[in-house]
Amino acid sequence: MIEAIDPIVLQETALDVGEFKLIPALTVVAMLVLFLGVGYFFRVAAVDELWVAGRSIGSIENGMAIGANWMSAASYLGVASLIALSGYFGLAYVVGWTTGYFILLIFLAAQFRRFGKYTAPDFVGDRFYSDWARGIAAFTTLAIAFTYAIGQASGMGLMAQYIFGISYEVGVIGLMAVTIAYVALSGMLGTTKNMAIQYTILIIAFTLGLYAVGWTQGWSTALPYLEAGPQVAEAASIEAQFVEPFANASYYAWIALAFSLIVGTCGLPHVLVRFYTVDNERTARWSTVWGLFFICLLYWGTATYAAFGGLLYDSEVTGGDGFAQMLGIEADALVVLTAQLADLPTWLVGLVAAGAVAAALATTAGLFITASSAAAHDIYTNLYKENATQREQMIVGRSTIVGVGVLVALIGLNPPALIGELVAMSFAIAGTVFFPVFFLGLWWENTTREGALAGMLIGIAISFGAILNDTAIPMYTGVEEAVIPGLATWVPGTSSALVGVPVVFGVIIVVSLITDEPPQHVKRLVRQCHSPEPMSKMESAEDAAADGGTPADD
Amino acid sequence: MYDTILVPTDGSDTAEYAVEHAVDLAEKYDADIHALYVLDTSAIDVSLGTEQVDRIQQGQFEDMPELQQRANDATGAVASRAETHDIDVTEAVVAGQPHKQINSYATDNDVDLIVMGSAGRSGVRRALLGSVAERTLRSTQIPVLVVDRQD
Amino acid sequence: MTENTTQETDDAVETDGGVKTEAYLDKEINIFKPATPFMRDHLKVIWISFAAWVLVVFGPTTATVLAPDLMTETTILNGFPLHFFLAAIFTPLAALLLSVGYAMQRDRLDTKYGISHESEEETDSGTVAADGGNE
Numbered sequence: 001m002i003e004a005i006d007p008i009v010l011q012e013t014a015l016d017v018g019e020f021k022l023i024p025a026l027t028v029v030a031m032l033v034l035f036l037g038v039g040y041f042f043r044v045a046a047v048d049e050l051w052v053a054g055r056s057i058g059s060i061e062n063g064m065a066i067g068a069n070w071m072s073a074a075s076y077l078g079v080a081s082l083i084a085l086s087g088y089f090g091l092a093y094v095v096g097w098t099t100g101y102f103i104l105l106i107f108l109a110a111q112f113r114r115f116g117k118y119t120a121p122d123f124v125g126d127r128f129y130s131d132w133a134r135g136i137a138a139f140t141t142l143a144i145a146f147t148y149a150i151g152q153a154s155g156m157g158l159m160a161q162y163i164f165g166i167s168y169e170v171g172v173i174g175l176m177a178v179t180i181a182y183v184a185l186s187g188m189l190g191t192t193k194n195m196a197i198q199y200t201i202l203i204i205a206f207t208l209g210l211y212a213v214g215w216t217q218g219w220s221t222a223l224p225y226l227e228a229g230p231q232v233a234e235a236a237s238i239e240a241q242f243v244e245p246f247a248n249a250s251y252y253a254w255i256a257l258a259f260s261l262i263v264g265t266c267g268l269p270h271v272l273v274r275f276y277t278v279d280n281e282r283t284a285r286w287s288t289v290w291g292l293f294f295i296c297l298l299y300w301g302t303a304t305y306a307a308f309g310g311l312l313y314d315s316e317v318t319g320g321d322g323f324a325q326m327l328g329i330e331a332d333a334l335v336v337l338t339a340q341l342a343d344l345p346t347w348l349v350g351l352v353a354a355g356a357v358a359a360a361l362a363t364t365a366g367l368f369i370t371a372s373s374a375a376a377h378d379i380y381t382n383l384y385k386e387n388a389t390q391r392e393q394m395i396v397g398r399s400t401i402v403g404v405g406v407l408v409a410l411i412g413l414n415p416p417a418l419i420g421e422l423v424a425m426s427f428a429i430a431g432t433v434f435f436p437v438f439f440l441g442l443w444w445e446n447t448t449r450e451g452a453l454a455g456m457l458i459g460i461a462i463s464f465g466a467i468l469n470d471t472a473i474p475m476y477t478g479v480e481e482a483v484i485p486g487l488a489t490w491v492p493g494t495s496s497a498l499v500g501v502p503v504v505f506g507v508i509i510v511v512s513l514i515t516d517e518p519p520q521h522v523k524r525l526v527r528q529c530h531s532p533e534p535m536s537k538m539e540s541a542e543d544a545a546a547d548g549g550t551p552a553d554d
Numbered sequence: 555m556y557d558t559i560l561v562p563t564d565g566s567d568t569a570e571y572a573v574e575h576a577v578d579l580a581e582k583y584d585a586d587i588h589a590l591y592v593l594d595t596s597a598i599d600v601s602l603g604t605e606q607v608d609r610i611q612q613g614q615f616e617d618m619p620e621l622q623q624r625a626n627d628a629t630g631a632v633a634s635r636a637e638t639h640d641i642d643v644t645e646a647v648v649a650g651q652p653h654k655q656i657n658s659y660a661t662d663n664d665v666d667l668i669v670m671g672s673a674g675r676s677g678v679r680r681a682l683l684g685s686v687a688e689r690t691l692r693s694t695q696i697p698v699l700v701v702d703r704q705d
Numbered sequence: 706m707t708e709n710t711t712q713e714t715d716d717a718v719e720t721d722g723g724v725k726t727e728a729y730l731d732k733e734i735n736i737f738k739p740a741t742p743f744m745r746d747h748l749k750v751i752w753i754s755f756a757a758w759v760l761v762v763f764g765p766t767t768a769t770v771l772a773p774d775l776m777t778e779t780t781i782l783n784g785f786p787l788h789f790f791l792a793a794i795f796t797p798l799a800a801l802l803l804s805v806g807y808a809m810q811r812d813r814l815d816t817k818y819g820i821s822h823e824s825e826e827e828t829d830s831g832t833v834a835a836d837g838g839n840e
Contacts, residue, residue, distance in 0.1 A: 083793075088769075091792035098797040099762045102804050106751050110811075116619075118606070187599035187607075225794060226782055233784030243786045245777060251770040255763065262762075273605045285811060289804045296797045303793035369603050376601040389566050390597035391686075397600025443736035524730050531729035532743045532818045 014317045015158075015333050016340055020165040024350025028163060031201055031358040032182060038197045040189035059283045063290025065195035066274050070097070070295050071202045072148070072363035073155025076356050078420030079299065081331035083306035084313075084323065085418075087242040089249040089257075091303065093420055096261025096427075098299050101292045104266045105285065111442040111529040113275040113284055119370075120269040120434055121378035127441045128452040129522055131383055136456045138378035140433045141269045143464075144426045145371040146404060151422035152360040152367075153412025158333045159357045163350065168329075169413050175361065176409040183365045183401055198362055203297055205355025209335065210301050213308050213342040224308075225300040231307040238314050239324050242307075253495065257424065260497035264427025267434030270370045309338035316341045332419050364408075371404050372397035416475035417494075424494035425467050432500030433459035440508050445526040451512030455504045462500040467493035556583040560665040562590045562656045562690070565628030572671035572701040573635050579669065579699075586642040589632035590659055591625040593649035610649050622647075653689035660696050668698045743818055750810045754803055761799035765791035 057065075075097065083090030117123040120141055125134025153172050156179075160171025186194075214220030220227035236243040246254070265271065274291070275284045313323040313330075330337060336356065339349040376397035381388045388396075415422060433456050440447040440455075470488035474480060482488035491499045517523075561576045563569040580587050595607045598621075606618070615622065629645035636643045648655045660668055672687035687700045732740035739745040769776040769788040776788040785793075 088789060088792065091789065092766075095762060095792055095796050099758065099800040102754075102758055102800045102807075105804050106754055106807055119602070187596060187604060229780070229782040229784030229790075231784070232786070232789060233780065236786065243777065243789045245766075245769045245773060245788055251766065254766055258762065258766075270603075273603060277605050277609065282812065282815065285808050289801075289808050292801050292804050296801055299797055300794060303789070369600065372600040373603050381601070387566070389564055390594040390601070391564075393601040394594070394597035397597075401600065443734065445734040523733070526734045527730050527732060530734055530741075530744055530747075532747075532815065532820050 013327060013330050013333075014313065014341070015162055015330060015337050017161040018165050021163055021346060021350055023347045024163040024353055027347070027350050027354035028357050031354055032178075032361065034201065035194050035198055035358070035362065036182070036185050036189050039186060039194040042193040057278050057283075057287075059278065059286035060290050061193070061196050062274060062278050062283065062287035063292075063294055064199040065277065066101075066271075066287065066291025067294030067298070068195040068199035068202070068362070069270065069274065069366065070291075071199065071298065071359045072423065073152045073356060073360035074420050074423035075295075075298055075302075076202070076206060076359045077155050077158075077332055077335050078151065078418065078423065079302040080305040080309065081334050081418060082420045083303050084242075084310050084334050085326065085328075085331045086248045087239075088245045088247075089254055090306065092254045092257040093261065093424070094299050094302060096258040096424075097265070098292065098295055099258075100262035100265030101288060101295065103262055104271070105288045105292075108266055108438055108442060109275055109284060109288055110281055112272055112438075113281055114529040114531075115442070115525065118273050118276045119373060119378065120267075120272060120438075121374055121382075123272070123441070124434075124437060124452065124456075125378070125382065127522065127525070128437070128447075128449040129519060130449045130453065133449060133452050133456070134378055135383050136453070136460070137434070138374040138383075140429065140456070140460065141374040141378075142371050142404070144269060144430050145367040145374075146408060147426035147429065147467075148423055149364050149367050149404070149408040150411050150415055151419045151426075152364040153408050154332065154415040154419050154422065155356060155360040156364075157412065158329060159336070159353050159360070162333065162336060162353050163357065172412045173409050175357065176364075176405050176412070179361050179364045179368070180401060180405045182361060183368050184398075186365060187369075198358070199294060202355050202359050203294070205351045205358075206298060206335070207301060209339045209344070209348065209352035210305060210308075212344050212348055213312075213338055214304075216342050216344065217308070217312075219308065220304075224304050228304045228307050231311055232303070235307045235310040235314075235323075239310065239322050241324065242310060252490075253492065256492065256495035256498035259501075260428045260431050260495040261424060263431030263435040263497050263501055264424075264429075265431075267430035267438060268427070269374070269430070269434075270366055305335050305338055309334040309341075312338055312341035328418055368401045368404060372400045375400035416471045421471075421494050425471070428466065428494055428496045428500070429460075429463040431497035432463040432504060435497070436501055436504040436508055440505070440512075442526065442529055444512075445523045446512055446517055447508060448512040448515045448518055450515040451508040451510075454511045455508035458507050459500055459504045462491065462503065463496045466491045466496035466500075469493065556580075556585045556666040558588065558663060558665045558667075559583075559585050560588045560590060560656070560660050560663070560668045561632050562592065562652070562668065562670045562686075563628045563632055564594075564652075564686075565591070565624055565631070566671075568671040568673045568703045569628070570631070570671070571703055572669050572699075573632050575699060575701050576632075576669035577636055577639055577641065579667070580636065580641045581639050585666070586644065587632065587636045588644045588646060588659075588663060588665065589629040589636075590656065591628045591645075591647045592652040592655045593621060593625065593647065594652055595649055596651065598649075607649075615647075615649075652686045653693055656686075656690050657694045660694060665696055668694070668696055670698070670700060671703060672700050673703050743814070746814055746817070747811075750807065750814070754807050754810075758800065758803055761796055761803070765796060 079090065079093045079097070082093050115123060115127070117126055121134045121137035124137035125131065153176060156175035157168040157172035160166055160175055161168050164171065166174070210224055214224040214227070219231055232243065241247040278284050278287055310323040313326060314320060318325070336349060336353045339352045376393040380396045381393055436455050436459065437452045441452065466487070469484055470482035471493045473483050556579060559576050559580050561573060576587060579585065593610065595610070599607050609618065625647040629647065633643040633645055646659065648659060656668065668690065670687050670690065672685055691698045691700065729741060736748070739748045765788060777786050779787040781787055781790045
């Protein structure tokens with residue numbers, strides 16, 4: 001595993017930091033203003049027409065929203081970095097973060113939508129008829145959002161160094177503050193249509209940089225992804241470990257990581273929401289397909305960036321000495337560094353960098369909302385005070401956002417791992433804790449409350465334990481080695497799901513078999529998810545059973 | 555004097571106190587009551603997420619049974635109180651910023667009097683949580699009767 | 706008097722499929738024991754796609770560990786080592802194509818079972834007017 005780098009002010013790096021660049025700075029601002037403005041422009045003014053079927057979202061637009069959701073600092077910056085540093089092992093990130101959506105599509109998408117609950121805690125709470133389950137799920141959601149956001153904070157800090165010339169630390173804090181403001185504003189202004197714009201802007205920023213590097217270096221013209229063969233070969237000849245299959249990490253590690261990211265995709269709390277933003281199931285299905293396409297458009301470019309970046313680093317920075325000694329912070333900024341080293345004009349490099357900032361910021365904003373709804377709706381209202389007023393919920397939600405923001409910024413000042421690794425950890429948690437209960441909850445009606453509770457708790461123990469073992473504890477005690485080295489090999493913090501998921505499945509199944517079957521109304525709920533009948537015709541039949549204790553006003 | 559009385563409610567105890575006054579006045583003036591629940595989109599934004607606000611705005615409220623339940627319970631409480639006194643009640647649910655929605659509903663429906671509850675907060679709590687009653691009061695020309703919560 | 710009717714669909718369950726609905730709600734859901742024709746058909750599609758997916762996702766890497774020389778020395782498109790190209794470009798593409806295939810299969814199943822998604826939107830509340838949806 002890559003060691004943590006201790007960031008000091010303006011550490012020596014090939015990235016051109018320490019100088020405020022006006023055009024890139026304006027580009028960032030322009031992007032954020034655009035995202036907010038589009039939402040405002042398109043929002044429906046007369047909001048009292050609640051029962052009139054208004055504008056609906058098509059599958060392409062929703063697909064772009066899915067793509068935009070996926071465009072975090074990890075996809076934009078982190079993956080290229082990992083490929084450059086770890087070669088073939090880095091490609092496990094590509095495979096894991098793209099192909100997971102297919103599993104989601106075939107096993108979970110339609111069923112989730114029919115179940116009708118759009119947050120993970122809601123689903124868990126209702127499916128497993130248990131407030132404890134809901135609480136555990138809410139806690140897990142917070143943990144996932146938190147870990148994921150730390151990765152974003154790291155990306156923000158790095159980019160801020162380049163764009164604003166400030167130190168990494170100031171960048172993290174400053175941009176986190178901007179994120180919180182962005183969350184508040186986007187709430188007020190609405191997000192309608194802005195996900196499509198977000199995706200478009202970000203993919204353009206990312207891809208333009210790639211194409212420009214390819215053109216100026218004479219490496220590619222129309223399709224750098226496919227034309228980069230010679231560059232990959234050249235990079236491999238400089239650094240054999242770039243393509244050598246199991247040089248840095250074993251076959252097991254590769255499989256474990258890919259598996260973890262795949263199941264994590266299916267367990268991410270904010271992914272579920274996308275199935276509800278469209279009218280009907282068919283659109284939800286096809287929008288997932290489109291989403292996968294839009295995600296691939298980005299991911300296909302990551303290996304190319306890694307190859308291009310490696311070559312440029314070798315020729316421009318180390319003068320032929322290879323690129324393996326790239327620092328973690330340089331690698332994490334590789335996408336921008338590549339553009340810079342190719343001598344692209346500042347506005348273009350700035351565009352690429354601004355895209356990274358916008359991606360990180362928008363993702364973090366979304367994560368904060370996920371966290372706030374887990375706190376306000378699932379923990380505060382459903383567990384603590386059933387008839388909490390809307391205003392109370394709003395206060396809880398907002399406080400959560402600020403609280404999480406501060407915590408994330410603090411840890412982000414000195415992140416324990418690379419961007420991609422941090423996000424992978426959050427996926428490992430999601431995959432180990434949520435995937436089993438989602439899958440079994442939807443596909444085996446006899447999964448019981450006790451089974452789910454046991455499963456989630458074990459899942460938390462495994463995924464958190466793995467992260468503590470090889471990342472958190474070593475980081476904060478200064479000890480290089482994992483606490484239990486053998487554990488770190490077989491259950492790494494970033495990839496604990498390969499071991500975790502089967503274990504949790506086993507626990508859930510065994511416990512469910514020995515405990516009382518779920519109540520009939522819950523079983524009918526599950527059955528309803530697999531019926532081909534379109535949703536709204538089914539809904540009222542089962543809803544009374546499902547909703548049970550919705551709070552009356554007193 | 556008063557033909558149409560608007561009773562905005564958020565389903566809380568605070569709102570309940572106001573209903574008594576509204577019903578009493580409606581009886582005396584032979585007025586109709588409108589019970590209005592406003593889905594506070596700012597609150598929904600952080601408690602359920604921005605996508606849910608979008609869905610509401612797209613008219614998918616039918617697919618959101620829990621929110622509907624709250625709304626119906628709130629307006630229903632007003633309605634049942636009014637019905638025992640033989641008063642005509644119209645129940646309505648809208649979404650947006652509470653004071654603005656109350657104001658526009660009142661204007662659109664020729665409301666003569668708004669009767670609403672207030673938690674009567676002061677100091678820091680008021681600064682943090684604000685008062686829909688106060689904002690409504692300040693943004694409308696229509697007479698407003700604010701009934702403070704009795705502890 | 707106005708009634709306080711909650712939004713129960715007066716049109717309950719449509720006649721097209723009313724009988725089917727009951728049947729679905731009575732059959733146990735267990736992924737290894739599909740109990741209704743629709744589920745059987747659906748699961749067939751799912752398992753086949755899943756098998757194909759496992760192949761394209763984990764196949765290339767497994768091949769790389771089993772036959773490293775073949776995988777690393779074969780080059781594609783002017784220089785990509787085969788294993789590298791498969792992981793970076795081919796596998797995501799394959800997953801995408803599989804998902805297109807799945808969506809099309811589901812559409813076909815929908816037609817076969819007579820499900821239409823278009824008629825879902827009941828615009829029974831075209832009138833917003835003064836009482837904004839009587840609940």
